[in-house]
Amino acid sequence: MLRDGFLRRLRRQKIVAASLFVILFYLVVVLFIYTTEIFHLNTGIVKWDQVVGAEYERPSAKNILGTDYLGRSVLRKTLYGAKVSLTVALFASIISMAVGVSLGAAAGFFRGAFDYIVLWLNSVFASIPYILLVTAFALVLKDKTINLSSLGLGSIPVEGIAAVCIAIGLTGWVSTCRLVRAEVIRQKQFDYVRAAKSRGFSNLRILLRHILPNLSGLIIITFVIRFVYYIFAEVMLSFLGLGAKSQPSWGTMMDSARLGLTIPEAGWWEMLSATAAVFLIVFSVNCLGDFLKDFFAHRLRADSYEQ
Amino acid sequence: MAAFVIKKIVFAITAIFGVMLITFLLFNCIGGDISYEYAGRNAGNETLDKIRKELGTDKPLLFFADSQFVNHIKNAATFNFGLSRDREDIGRKIRQGAKISLALTIPILLGTFVISIAAGLIMAYREKNLLSRIGNWLCIVGMSIPFLSFILLGQYYLAYKWKLFPVYFWPDLSPFQYLPLPIIIGIAAGAGFNIRFYKTIFRNEIESEYVRFAMARGVGPARILFKHVLKNAMMPIITRLVFSIPFLFMGSVLLEKFFGIPGLGSIVIDALSARDYKVLNAVVFLSAILVAVFTVIADICYAALDPRVNLEQGN
Numbered sequence: 001m002l003r004d005g006f007l008r009r010l011r012r013q014k015i016v017a018a019s020l021f022v023i024l025f026y027l028v029v030v031l032f033i034y035t036t037e038i039f040h041l042n043t044g045i046v047k048w049d050q051v052v053g054a055e056y057e058r059p060s061a062k063n064i065l066g067t068d069y070l071g072r073s074v075l076r077k078t079l080y081g082a083k084v085s086l087t088v089a090l091f092a093s094i095i096s097m098a099v100g101v102s103l104g105a106a107a108g109f110f111r112g113a114f115d116y117i118v119l120w121l122n123s124v125f126a127s128i129p130y131i132l133l134v135t136a137f138a139l140v141l142k143d144k145t146i147n148l149s150s151l152g153l154g155s156i157p158v159e160g161i162a163a164v165c166i167a168i169g170l171t172g173w174v175s176t177c178r179l180v181r182a183e184v185i186r187q188k189q190f191d192y193v194r195a196a197k198s199r200g201f202s203n204l205r206i207l208l209r210h211i212l213p214n215l216s217g218l219i220i221i222t223f224v225i226r227f228v229y230y231i232f233a234e235v236m237l238s239f240l241g242l243g244a245k246s247q248p249s250w251g252t253m254m255d256s257a258r259l260g261l262t263i264p265e266a267g268w269w270e271m272l273s274a275t276a277a278v279f280l281i282v283f284s285v286n287c288l289g290d291f292l293k294d295f296f297a298h299r300l301r302a303d304s305y306e307q
Numbered sequence: 308m309a310a311f312v313i314k315k316i317v318f319a320i321t322a323i324f325g326v327m328l329i330t331f332l333l334f335n336c337i338g339g340d341i342s343y344e345y346a347g348r349n350a351g352n353e354t355l356d357k358i359r360k361e362l363g364t365d366k367p368l369l370f371f372a373d374s375q376f377v378n379h380i381k382n383a384a385t386f387n388f389g390l391s392r393d394r395e396d397i398g399r400k401i402r403q404g405a406k407i408s409l410a411l412t413i414p415i416l417l418g419t420f421v422i423s424i425a426a427g428l429i430m431a432y433r434e435k436n437l438l439s440r441i442g443n444w445l446c447i448v449g450m451s452i453p454f455l456s457f458i459l460l461g462q463y464y465l466a467y468k469w470k471l472f473p474v475y476f477w478p479d480l481s482p483f484q485y486l487p488l489p490i491i492i493g494i495a496a497g498a499g500f501n502i503r504f505y506k507t508i509f510r511n512e513i514e515s516e517y518v519r520f521a522m523a524r525g526v527g528p529a530r531i532l533f534k535h536v537l538k539n540a541m542m543p544i545i546t547r548l549v550f551s552i553p554f555l556f557m558g559s560v561l562l563e564k565f566f567g568i569p570g571l572g573s574i575v576i577d578a579l580s581a582r583d584y585k586v587l588n589a590v591v592f593l594s595a596i597l598v599a600v601f602t603v604i605a606d607i608c609y610a611a612l613d614p615r616v617n618l619e620q621g622n
Contacts, residue, residue, distance in 0.1 A: 108418070120318070122317070123331060123598075124322050126598065127598040128321055128595065129594055132557070132560075132575060132587070132594075136333055139579055140334065155474065231451055235453050235455060240576075258459060261467075275452065277458040278451075278456070279455050279456075282452075286450060
């Protein structure tokens with residue numbers, strides 16, 4: 001990927017380079033919060049629950065983004081919110097991509113009865129309004145223990161953000177599955193698959209070693225697009241009170257800011273901080289997604305000219 | 308053709324059955340016993356038993372003629388949804404809510420549709436134009452702001468501070484007073500994504516050979532856009548339109564919650580927070596039926612209109 005002029009194209013598009021920096025900055029913040037928590041470091045910036053001023057203090061030199069209804073720093077909450085929101089979005093993307101890619105690839109490659117079942121599952125999940133589906137999953141999974149002792153895996157307590165990750169992940173795989181399935185069906189008719197078959201390679205090897213690498217562009221682009229969706233989904237679920245209650249996330253910040261908005265002239269800074277935090281990362285990821293789309297489209301075209 | 312239609316209908320019915328299975332698994336198996344929550348902390352065993360009997364959760368889960376799953380299917384198939392937790396007839400509640408929701412969602416859909424297609428056509432035709440490029444960036448900006456922020460900031464500034472609209476639903480207000488703001492917010496929040504969606508479709512058409520040939524023949528831009536491009540791009544546009552119709556009746560959960568509009572979206576949110584699984588079951592079932600009906604109609608239309616659709620394979 002890097003050899004195909006990725007960096008050269010990146011240098012030409014300043015906004016994409018800038019958005020990569022923004023994404024890196026968010027990742028550094030999240031990693032920093034995790035390290036301080038793991039090693040119990042005493043850093044001021046992660047103490048989001050410390051009271052630093054009066055209630056609903058306007059943004060000032062002391063508290064750059066003001067304070068919330070308990071006098072806690074909005075800046076610290078915003079930074080800490082990145083941890084919950086990005087962790088959920090990342091794990092939800094991983095879950096949904098794992099389910100979507102494996103089901104879609106297997107359905108498209110083997111067709112037959114399995115394909116029919118996957119198509120059926122797709123249309124079942126697509127028949128339920130997304131917001132209802134994901135909130136119902138989150139509601140039902142909240143504070144539950146999934147008992148897998150019959151499978152010899154013990155039981156896994158699903159608490160806090162784990163329920164949100166699973167709910168978003170298990171409901172978001174459908175579009176990925178459909179895309180991957182269609183692409184595998186398209187790839188299957190190319191000569192390289194027939195050549196691999198004639199050499200007597202097993203189906204699994206053809207699928208994993210020959211077809212799936214050709215889907216890498218599609219998978220990366222879908223991952224990026226889904227990531228954005230899941231940040232929004234996390235904001236919505238946290239806002240509805242189905243997310244982590246003990247830690248601030250951008251959604252819970254909006255919820256607490258909403259209470260402030262009913263008092264004249266209070267709380268809008270928390271609302272704007274949370275919105276800006278979501279906006280910056282989503283805008284950057286969207287720009288990156290656009291760039292990747294152009295990049296892979298260009299590369300696909302270059303490939304087909306060479307052949 | 309008849310075999311194709313029957314195949315599609317059978318598939319749609321099994322999909323509805325699948326939806327019922329999922330709601331059953333979610334609410335009855337994983338959701339657990341909700342009678343404690345209904346009865347309160349200090350309820351005795353008698354009260355709990357009474358509630359369980361009323362909800363039907365005292366019966367076996369599966370494999371009996373009178374099991375929970377059989378009743379789940381039976382109630383849905385006969386449209387007998389029973390009473391909600393606040394002792395109202397669920398069927399009537401849904402009918403009333405859907406009417407109000409449709410008054411909100413139909414204008415949003417049509418507004419988004421018209422604006423997105425118009426803007427998409429212009430931006431696709433003059434892609435390198437300065438205005439199109441600014442429009443494109445604005446779309447990405449709009450796509451990057453959460454729906455919640457659109458609603459909260461719109462409500463705060465447009466209604467509360469500048470007093471252009473009523474802040475909240477009130478029974479005395481006419482729909483023409485309380486609906487415009489949620490509709491404007493709904494359109495604004497969806498426009499970015501939709502404009503870019505249609506722009507991509509139109510761009511693909513404009514880049515194809517027949518458009519270049521038409522340009523070479525000296526056909527004017529209006530004729531190219533409306534006669535050639537729009538007509539050829541009709542298929543994905545109609546698909547998108549048809550598949551968003553079933554979800555219209557659901558209303559907009561977040562918009563209705565914030566503006567206090569008593570549509571189906573509010574009913575769903577209330578049912579979610581009250582764990583009123585009966586209401587959720589009913590709404591999910593109805594939406595599954597609507598989706599199934601529209602999917603079958605769309606499939607038949609494709610097969611009738613587009614000779615490339617393979618009736619044997621059916622996909």
